[in-house]
Amino acid sequence: xxxxxxxxxxxxxxxxxxxxxxxxxxxxxxxxxxxxxxxxxxxxxxxxxxxxxxxxxxxxxxxxxxxxxxxxxxxxxxxxxxxxxxxxxxxxxxxxxxxxxxxxxxxxxxxxxxxxxxxxxxxxxxxxxxxxxxxxxxxxxxxxxxxxxxxxxxxxxxxxxxxxxxxxxxxxxxxxxxxxxxxxxxxxxxxxxxxxxxxxxxxxxxxxxxxxxxxxxxxxxx
Amino acid sequence: xxxxxxxxxxxxxxxxxxxxxxxxxxxxxxxxxxxxxxxxxxxxxxxxxxxxxxxxxxxxxxxxxxxxxxxxxxxx
Numbered sequence: 387x388x389x390x391x392x393x394x395x396x397x398x399x400x401x402x403x404x405x406x407x408x409x410x411x412x413x414x415x416x417x418x419x420x421x422x423x424x425x426x427x428x429x430x431x432x433x434x435x436x437x438x439x440x441x442x443x444x445x446x447x448x449x450x451x452x453x454x455x456x457x458x459x460x461x462x463x464x465x466x467x468x469x470x471x472x473x474x475x476x477x478x479x480x481x482x483x484x485x486x487x488x489x490x491x492x493x494x495x496x497x498x499x500x501x502x503x504x505x506x507x508x509x510x511x512x513x514x515x516x517x518x519x520x521x522x523x524x525x526x527x528x529x530x531x532x533x534x535x536x537x538x539x540x541x542x543x544x545x546x547x548x549x550x551x552x553x554x555x556x557x558x559x560x561x562x563x564x565x566x567x568x569x570x571x572x573x574x575x576x577x578x579x580x581x582x583x584x585x586x587x588x589x590x591x592x593x594x595x596x597x598x599x600x601x602x603x604x605x606x607x608x
Numbered sequence: 609x610x611x612x613x614x615x616x617x618x619x620x621x622x623x624x625x626x627x628x629x630x631x632x633x634x635x636x637x638x639x640x641x642x643x644x645x646x647x648x649x650x651x652x653x654x655x656x657x658x659x660x661x662x663x664x665x666x667x668x669x670x671x672x673x674x675x676x677x678x679x680x681x682x683x684x
Contacts, residue, residue, distance in 0.1 A: 489622075534673060536672070
């Protein structure tokens with residue numbers, strides 16, 4: 387599978403995301419420039435972490451209107467796999483591809499730590515290589531990661547099985563409602579999560595659990 | 609025309625910045641302060657003020673988490 391990883395001005399995790407994709411056997415990855423609407427035939431898109439457009443106005447608010455994002459929105463409507471990590475999650479929420487919004491952490495501090503997330507749904511296309519209830523050790527690093535959705539939308543997320551990952555007991559670092567760490571869209575082909583699986587793909591860095599997300603995507607693609 | 613857009617966190621959503629400021633003021637001797645919320649002020653010159661609402665809905669505000677108010681200053 388050919389992954390495309392977007393690079394916005396202010397992205398900082400795109401090279402780690404490329405390396406994570408390339409660790410999946412049979413997969414390659416290429417960078418996609420934010421100003422270029424051409425997705426160059428990639429088969430899955432990763433919207434990486436960082437501070438796109440300086441996080442000005444609101445996190446993700448300006449990146450959402452970049453030329454490449456218009457193509458990503460079309461790509462997702464056609465069923466293409468889209469993974470948004472941290473700032474990428476914020477961009478996908480702003481773009482309306484994912485429900486909810488990310489708000490400042492309750493503690494107002496930038497957090498950078500290894501945490502445990504629990505796989506709520508082990509299924510295609512993002513978590514098929516995990517077991518339901520499995521704990522993944524993955525780092526978080528953000529200031530604006532508190533997942534929020536209005537009560538009716540939260541209910542709908544539960545009802546439609548859209549909560550894919552949650553922080554394990556005692557590991558919710560930011561005050562996210564219902565300990566939500568990652569949600570998918572209703573169709574199931576778009577996932578956003580605050581933890582950084584691309585930083586956890588080698589035991590040398592403390593954990594290789596994050597690789598399972600990228601492996602799952604490749605297996606879903608077949 | 610000069611316009612101002614006041615953006616506030618939606619009522620009922622935890623506003624940790626407001627809470628932090630509310631706790632800091634009594635520490636400086638200012639008593640009797642409650643319901644502090646921190647928002648954003650956007651000032652802009654616009655040729656067509658009728659577009660302001662759409663600007664807010666599309667870019668300036670996230671209506672899921674924020675409320676806004678448009679103030680137009682005809683004298684400016």
